[in-house]
Amino acid sequence: MGTFGVTVLMVLLMMTQSEIIANDEGCDLLQYLTIGRNGTIQCSFSEYHAVSWFNIDKGETVYFYEKGAQPEDGDASDEYDIYPNGSLYIRNVTLEHDTVFRVIKVISLSKPTVAYEIRVQTVVPPLVQHPVIEQCQDRTTVCYSTQEDSSALSCLVKNVRPRISLVWNQRGADRDIPLSSELTIVSRNNETFTSRSTVQISTKFPLLSVFVCSAEEHAWLLEESETVVVLEKEGPGRISETRKQYIELHTTMLLPCTTSEVHVIVWKRMVHTETTEEVILLKVNTWKMILTRRMITISD
Incomplete structure (x- = not known):
């Protein structure tokens, strides 16, 4: 469950520069989601203390999750949720989700944070599956x-x-x-x-x-x-020759x-x-x- 109340950890994340990971070890850096359906931006974090998802184009945090923190009333999101491995779940993907998301992973309070910038490409498949x-x-x-x-x-x-x-x-x-x-x-x-x-x-x-x-x-x-x-x-x-052939019924x-x-x-x-x-x-x-x-x- 996530919380959007401003915590000390969230303030630290806003003030701290995270190491941007340029490989696909934790998250695929290009992912596709289908418009009109529920979708998930996939990551695979095994151990972490907190995860923060950020919409770069809008300049806002869309979901913050800290293990052990209790959400306040009204903090639950109707649009987003998070899986135990850190993946971001989106209810009803729209064109607005065609953007770049940054996810920041806090391993522990004593270790540097790491971040992934993920390009989300929205998809609408054709009804006829060939030209x-x-x-x-x-x-x-x-x-x-x-x-x-x-x-x-x-x-x-x-x-x-x-x-x-x-x-x-x-x-x-x-x-x-x-x-x-x-x-x-x-x-x-x-x-x-x-x-x-x-x-x-x-x-x-x-x-x-x-x-x-x-x-x-x-x-x-x-x-x-x-x-x-x-x-x-x-x-x-088009017709060069016509031949007649008899075939028994x-x-x-x-x-x-x-x-x-x-x-x-x-x-x-x-x-x-x-x-x-x-x-x-x-x-x-x-x-x-x-x-x-x-x-x-x-x-x-």
């Missing part, structure tokens, strides 16, 4: 899309803190090729950020290409740091396909009286991933 490519309506991490020549691809991460930077690459069989893209970041009350990266697709790309939108900065906020789209360009020359269908070394294969079928193409299978083979994805469940 979302706007052309991919199913919001999966791998999708297929068609685009007209000289069109664009866009991906975004919405309402996240801290901000996330997004980049585009063209992924080949042996390496990624960085692409020039435009990144915009919009702030919402300086609390959360929405990042959008847009890349222009021109005629220089092949018929089937693999593009990757990746989170660079603060990618640890996402379960998946990248999203892949297989892009097929619209236009003439209610038997297993095997369609042979001989290809050289290609890293993208797309299987489709014609539906609605053979006027609409429907993708049924994707296979992507690159330096970073080998993926076969069934796009639909075929039951008819």
Whole structure:
């Protein structure tokens, strides 16, 4: 339990210079807390006589705890509490807690005090745990899309803190090729950020290409740091040959396909009286991933 009444020890702490510890032996010097939840600034003090937590930006003591001291009426804090190991418990983390805290540890009245300055970074995780490519309506991490020549691809991460930077690459069989893209970041009350990266697709790309939108900065906020789209360009020359093959009903269908070394294969079928193409299978083979994805469940 803490006390905020001015004690002799608190006065001494205010007047005494503490040794600032620059390593992580007692407390991690960078810690993350999620806005809207309860959080704890973690420390691990095994032996101490007193602990004082101080908000450097506000210039005020937020919690003081001295072993054996009895709190006075009204001294209990609705916002803060302390654990036996010296960690500071915060009820309902807000943007105001995105600051630097100093914790001073008093080992004994006869020994010098030590202090840690801890940078607290507040966090708001995104609802969708991967970059979302706007052309991919199913919001999966791998999708297929068609685009007209000289069109664009866009991906975004919405309402996240801290901000996330997004980049585009063209992924080949042996390496990624960085692409020039435009990144915009919009702030919402300086609390959360929405990042959008847009890349222009021109005629220089092949018929089937693999593009990757990746989170660079603060990618640890996402379960998946990248999203892949297989892009097929619209236009003439997409169908080079059509062959007819007869299959007996209610038997297993095997369609042979001989290809050289290609890293993208797309299987489709014609539906609605053979006027609409429907993708049924994707296979992507690159330096970073080998993926076969069934796009639909075929039951008819």
